[in-house]
Amino acid sequence: MRRLLAALLLLALPAAAEAPLGRHGADPRQVSVSGLSSGAFMAAQLHIAHSTGIMGVGLVAGGLYGCAVDSLGPDGTLRSLAALATGPCMAVPARLRPVAAYAGLVRRLAEAGRIDPPAALAGARVYAFTGDGDQVVNGETVRRAVALYQGLGVPETAITLRQGSLPAGHPGHGWITTDFGGVCAAHAPPFLNDCDFDLAGALLQALYGPLSPPVPAREAGLRRFDQREFAPGGATRRHGLGEVGILYVPEGCEAAATSCRLHVALHGCRQTLAQIGEDFIRHSGLNRWAEANRILVLYPQASVVTTADFNPPRLTDAFNTNPRGCWNWWGYAYDSRYLTKDGVQLSALWAMVQRVTGESNR
């Protein structure tokens, strides 16, 4: 009888969860973020919203802040459109707005206290990459993202824009690697393109300055963590967040590692753990540089959102889905605050950063 009760009790318990994200005491002045495609747009959102707490950003094939915004109402409501994301922001650069319009949006949100003052960007470092074979996100969007940073006060000397072709070919849409993934011109999963180019190294050195040469990453450095505590009510999927994220911990950065830096790496659409496994996490090249240079690398995860995730169902659900597991850069999942510190995903990412740096009590 006792055994039966114990068995029933075990069945009633939820499935074993991953460990909570660790507190590592990383240097809060050395936090940077990068991302591919939707991850680049989210990287810019996180950076511009928290510019006093993030020192640099890497934008790969995306990243123009506020690109999908149709209007900011007098009551502060942001109205964004998926059609602007897929149209002007990705494929039809002729319909992008002038840089001043995006800068104006940043200033209005900052004046309302919804993002950090853009003055903090004066000390930021920016790296941007767009391949001339990219048929998913037009290079002009990346160039305009760079121009926006210039317009917001980032000195030209602090910006690196790498565009065009590489000796190995015309890069398509993906994170560029030295030796892993599809062909250089690919536009397909895992969105890791083998172009014989060390994007991870170029990006990290543009943000942090000259680094020690990369060394092999350690298997023991990969730590899965539970993302549910960072979603409202623990409902990750409803908000486009995955249940599990991964933190790469280099040797010497276990705890109270004040001399360690933190880099947040955001995957692109169709590139989550559920969609391509650990390919992006293991083969972006970031961990090798991280191991050699005491950089913690945080790999948060987004998730697919379908109409089945909304309850009770509403007629507007179809406009709030995220079928490809992208980061939220057009206001899906009913999050009209997605560009600001109050945005669900942005709050979650910032809480993760604060956990790893030990800046928060949570």
Added chain:
Amino acid sequence: MPGPVFDAGAFLGGLLRLQLGNLNALAEAQRSAIEGLTALGRQPPRLPDLAMPISSDPRSIVTAPVESLKAAILEGTAQANAMLEITARANAEATGILQERALAALDEWKALLLAATRGG
């Protein structure tokens, strides 16, 4: 023992509140529709640029009109998509408000009838 009494005043009061709720929902749905129309009105009326670049390169003379036409089609499609999304969202929002109110009104009506049955 006196039987239950039908309280006509309470019933009518409840009915009035229900109707008021309906009218409020109608006003909110109209506001949502007007917001959608306003957003549509804000869309830049710019027509796609069909200008042909002047060039002495024979290849360019041949390909430029084709590229220009392709760009114009894509630009027009992007504009149409944005307008369609604004319209569809506004419709869904307005209809959603009315649907939500209709469901709530049915619940309120059910509660009124139950109260009246208990009372009368």
